[in-house]
Amino acid sequence: MIQNRLRGFDADPLIVRQTFAQFPSGVAALAADIDGAKHALVASSFMVGVSLEPCLVAVAVQKTSVTWEQISKAGRLGVSIFGKGQSGLTRQLAHKDRAARFEQVAIEVSDDGAVFIDGAALWLDCSISGVSEAGDHWMVLLEAHRLGAGENEPLVWHGSTFRELASPPAVDAA
Numbered sequence: 001m002i003q004n005r006l007r008g009f010d011a012d013p014l015i016v017r018q019t020f021a022q023f024p025s026g027v028a029a030l031a032a033d034i035d036g037a038k039h040a041l042v043a044s045s046f047m048v049g050v051s052l053e054p055c056l057v058a059v060a061v062q063k064t065s066v067t068w069e070q071i072s073k074a075g076r077l078g079v080s081i082f083g084k085g086q087s088g089l090t091r092q093l094a095h096k097d098r099a100a101r102f103e104q105v106a107i108e109v110s111d112d113g114a115v116f117i118d119g120a121a122l123w124l125d126c127s128i129s130g131v132s133e134a135g136d137h138w139m140v141l142l143e144a145h146r147l148g149a150g151e152n153e154p155l156v157w158h159g160s161t162f163r164e165l166a167s168p169p170a171v172d173a174a
Contacts, residue, residue, distance in 0.1 A: 021159055022158070023158075024156045025045070025046070025157050026044070026082070026157070027044050027046075027081070027082045027090050027155050027156075028059065028082070029041070029042050029079070029090070029120075030071060030077050030078070031107075031114070031115035031117070032113050033074075033113040033114075034070060034071070034074055034113065039071045039074075039098075040067070040093040041065060041067040041071060045059055045060035045061075045137075046059045050141065054143055055143065055144040055145075056142065057079070057124060057126065057142050058140060058141050059079075059142065060134060060137040061137060061138045062137055063138060068138065072128065072140075075113060076110065076112035076126065077128070077142065078109075078114035078116040078126075079123065079142065080117035080120035080122075080123050081154055082121065082155040083119055083120050083150065083152030083153060084121075084164045085152075085164075086119060086155055089105065089117070090162070093105070105117065119150065119152055120150055121150055121152045121153060121154040122147065122149040122150065122154070123148050123149075123150070125145050125147070126143060126144050127142065129141040129142060129143040153165045153167075
């Protein structure tokens, strides 16, 4: 019975984390070039399809994020949804050593300063549409001005680990 599986969590954030970890999500890098310095924030709290008109997506960002302080000042943000084989890259871009984050990372920078990660499953060129307080996070609404998908399957965060989607079975044309 579902009611027997429900647990209170007021005193234990670990229960909340463990429960939320059972929901699979994509992993996104929000990145910008600001005055020649590249900044990236990695988040698994990214959501597409908030609105089609205008094209809006959202991400939840921890209020304690120093990187968010930097990239929130950018006019444009590149959003790259990581693809298969990029789990190591997600860890590199999220590393505390900010100087090493972009070492040997293949990127493209738009004229507006949005930074895109090569090999991603999809990309969005966004501006910040709104920011709302949401507990210990900021809920950030982004307006996508341009978008595109690559050939790579998306990387998935589930059960507190990276996972890759299984390849679809081959279809016999006979």
